Amino acid sequence: MMKVDIYQKLGLKRVINAAGTMTYLGSSRVSPRVIEAMNLILPEFVDMRELQQKAGSLIARATGAEAGCITASAAAGIAVATAACMTGSDLWYIEQLPDTASMRSEIIIQKGHSVSFGAGLAQTIRITGASCVEIGSATQCGCYQLRGAINDNTAALVYVASHHAVQSGLISLQDFCAIGAEYGIPVIIDAASEYDLKGFLACGAQLAVYSGHKFLGGPTSGIIAGCLPLVRACYMQEKGIGRTMKVGKESIAGVMEALEQWLQRDAGAIRTVEEQRIDYAFDFLKQFKGIHVERTADPTGNPVTRLKIHVHPTEAGLSAFELCQLLAAGNPTIRVRAHEADTGSFQLDPCQLLDGEMELVCEQIQRNLEAPVHPQLESTNPADLSYQSLIRWPD
Numbered sequence: 001m002m003k004v005d006i007y008q009k010l011g012l013k014r015v016i017n018a019a020g021t022m023t024y025l026g027s028s029r030v031s032p033r034v035i036e037a038m039n040l041i042l043p044e045f046v047d048m049r050e051l052q053q054k055a056g057s058l059i060a061r062a063t064g065a066e067a068g069c070i071t072a073s074a075a076a077g078i079a080v081a082t083a084a085c086m087t088g089s090d091l092w093y094i095e096q097l098p099d100t101a102s103m104r105s106e107i108i109i110q111k112g113h114s115v116s117f118g119a120g121l122a123q124t125i126r127i128t129g130a131s132c133v134e135i136g137s138a139t140q141c142g143c144y145q146l147r148g149a150i151n152d153n154t155a156a157l158v159y160v161a162s163h164h165a166v167q168s169g170l171i172s173l174q175d176f177c178a179i180g181a182e183y184g185i186p187v188i189i190d191a192a193s194e195y196d197l198k199g200f201l202a203c204g205a206q207l208a209v210y211s212g213h214k215f216l217g218g219p220t221s222g223i224i225a226g227c228l229p230l231v232r233a234c235y236m237q238e239k240g241i242g243r244t245m246k247v248g249k250e251s252i253a254g255v256m257e258a259l260e261q262w263l264q265r266d267a268g269a270i271r272t273v274e275e276q277r278i279d280y281a282f283d284f285l286k287q288f289k290g291i292h293v294e295r296t297a298d299p300t301g302n303p304v305t306r307l308k309i310h311v312h313p314t315e316a317g318l319s320a321f322e323l324c325q326l327l328a329a330g331n332p333t334i335r336v337r338a339h340e341a342d343t344g345s346f347q348l349d350p351c352q353l354l355d356g357e358m359e360l361v362c363e364q365i366q367r368n369l370e371a372p373v374h375p376q377l378e379s380t381n382p383a384d385l386s387y388q389s390l391i392r393w394p395d
């Protein structure tokens with residue numbers, strides 16, 4: 001059978017993804033094995049409860065947790081985990097949400113953890129009816145502030161392990177979990193894009209939430225792992241707010257296969273290929289005027305090395321921000337990690353590239369540096385730029 005070019009069929013621009021597992025780019029490449037698992041289950045009926053039970057056993061094996069279940073996404077997992085901490089397994093309560101009368105309904109989070117992953121985490125928590133109590137300041141938070149905020153109405157503490165979060169000056173995971181335990185309040189970890197499947201629970205968190213479609217390479221889905229009473233309460237949310245975030249059989253089967261594959265992967269071999277791509281880009285790009293390249297470790301300790309490219313605007317003839325915009329505007333569109341571009345640098349992530357694509361990325365950077373132009377930008381503020389593009393949709 002001839003392979004259909006999906007870009008051609010749908011009239012889409014080809015995307016070269018040097019940004020990482022970004023949900024706005026379709027998250028990750030799903031492997032043939034995972035696609036096969038989804039193909040096998042799609043034409044059949046299954047007892048969804050039994051399927052979730054099998055997924056739970058696998059999640060337990062992969063994470064060291066007592067139990068687990070699959071959700072529609074990590075964001076759905078966080079909402080459902082929040083709800084579970086308010087309702088427990090009381091179906092009467094589950095059916096009342098987002099009305100939280102006579103339930104504990106405050107969720108505490110450090111201000112530096114109140115991130116946006118495309119949508120705001122605080123809102124993801126609040127759609128359950130919970131209120132989100134942000135403690136400390138954006139860049140500082142102490143244990144005394146967490147202790148001070150805990151009261152009889154506290155349902156859970158949320159901790160975010162992510163490059164989006166502020167990385168210094170905040171309460172450590174260890175202290176955060178210890179204080180949760182001291183007061184008997186469950187800790188939920190947003191570990192959506194963290195490779196470490198065991199560490200957060202081993203540290204004392206009651207629930208850890210992962211994305212199925214990021215590093216794991218599964219279909220759109222989320223994974224909740226944790227203690228049985230709360231995971232059961234998560235699963236039970238399908239009788240309430242969880243229904244609007246329903247996960248399908250194909251996603252459950254797919255992410256189960258992705259998890260199996262992840263456990264069997266040759267992490268060393270994958271890393272070697274990724275580092276070769278970074279080495280290539282380092283050597284290629286270091287020659288250009290106004291460009292400084294640097295290998296950079298993942299801020300939260302995921303085993304990924306990226307290439308950080310500093311752009312000196314007067315020497316290079318254009319800014320980092322402009323270069324990122326030009327790369328994205330090309331065909332194929334080249335997407336880089338541009339979340340720091342307004343401060344003069346961007347990063348290349350090797351994880352989702354195919355063989356030969358890093359070369360294309362480098363060539364396109366070269367072209368833009370050799371004939372620098374200033375693109376017409378409505379704003380250099382990333383949020384405003386995103387807003388400007390949204391309000392023109394579907395154009």
Ligand SMILES: *Cc1c(COP(=O)(O)O)cnc(C)c1O
Pocket residue numbers: 023073074075076117160161162164190191192193210211212213221222
């Ligand atoms: C990506 C991400 C999410 C959302 O994950 P989805 O599975 O796409 O819903 C939540 N939190 C953090 C920190 C993320 O990086």
